[in-house]
Amino acid sequence: GAVVSQHPSRVICKSGTSVKIECRSLDFQATTMFWYRQFPKQSLMLMATSNEGSKATYEQGVEKDKFLINHASLTLSTLTVTSAHPEDSSFYICSVSGDSTDTQYFGPGTRLTVL
Amino acid sequence: KNEVEQSPQNLTAQEGEFITINCSYSVGISALHWLQQHPGGGIVSLFMLSSGKKKHGRLIATINIQEKHSSLHITASHPRDSAVYICAVEETSGSRLTFGEGTQLTVNP
Numbered sequence: 001g002a003v004v005s006q007h008p009s010r011v012i013c014k015s016g017t018s019v020k021i022e023c024r025s026l027d028f029q030a031t032t033m034f035w036y037r038q039f040p041k042q043s044l045m046l047m048a049t050s051n052e053g054s055k056a057t058y059e060q061g062v063e064k065d066k067f068l069i070n071h072a073s074l075t076l077s078t079l080t081v082t083s084a085h086p087e088d089s090s091f092y093i094c095s096v097s098g099d100s101t102d103t104q105y106f107g108p109g110t111r112l113t114v115l
Numbered sequence: 116k117n118e119v120e121q122s123p124q125n126l127t128a129q130e131g132e133f134i135t136i137n138c139s140y141s142v143g144i145s146a147l148h149w150l151q152q153h154p155g156g157g158i159v160s161l162f163m164l165s166s167g168k169k170k171h172g173r174l175i176a177t178i179n180i181q182e183k184h185s186s187l188h189i190t191a192s193h194p195r196d197s198a199v200y201i202c203a204v205e206e207t208s209g210s211r212l213t214f215g216e217g218t219q220l221t222v223n224p
Binding site: 034038042043044045046049091093103104105106107108109111 | 146148150155156157158159160163201203211212214215216217
C-alpha cells in the first residue's frame, strides 16, 4: 500500500493565525486526496475531496474560504486553516487514492490545538 | 439513525480471546473498509472487501452484501490489538467513505 505522511504531527497556535498542514504520498501517485476531521470520541468526517490540478469539492457545512485546500501535484496536498479559532481544534487526517474507485491510504494525522 | 452502525461500542477482552466486531449499514455500497486507529490517532487500513471473506494474520473480515453486514474477527487476541476499530463504507454513488463511530477494544494481559 501507499505510504502517506503528514506534517506537522502536532501544532499549537493562537486564535486568529493560519496553519498549514501538508499531506504527502511518498510512493504513490495520488490522483485523489481526501481531508477528514475527527473531534474527540467521534468518527471521522469528510471535509473535502481534491483531485490533482482541480479545485477541491467541499462537504456541506465546510467553509471553503476557511479551509483552503491545494492539490498541486500527485504527491502533495495542503490544508490551510485560516484565522483559526478554538473550535477548529481537532485531529485532521488525509488519505490518498489512485483514482475514484481505489482504496484509500491514510496519513498519520495532525492534531491541531488553537488557544 | 446512522448509515453505518457498529457494535459493540466498547469491548474488553482477556488476552487470547476470540473477538468479533460487527458493522451494519443501510446504503448501497461498492466496498467496505475496516480501519484500525491507534491511541495516537494514526489510522491503518486493515481490509477493503466487497464480498466474501479476507484473512490477514490473526484478522478475518467477512461481509454479507444481502444482509448489509460485516464482521471483523480477531483470533488469539493480544494487548497490542487494543485500538479503535472503524468500519467505513464506500457508497456506490462514489468513492466517499461513511464511517461508523468505532469500537474501542481493550485486550488485557
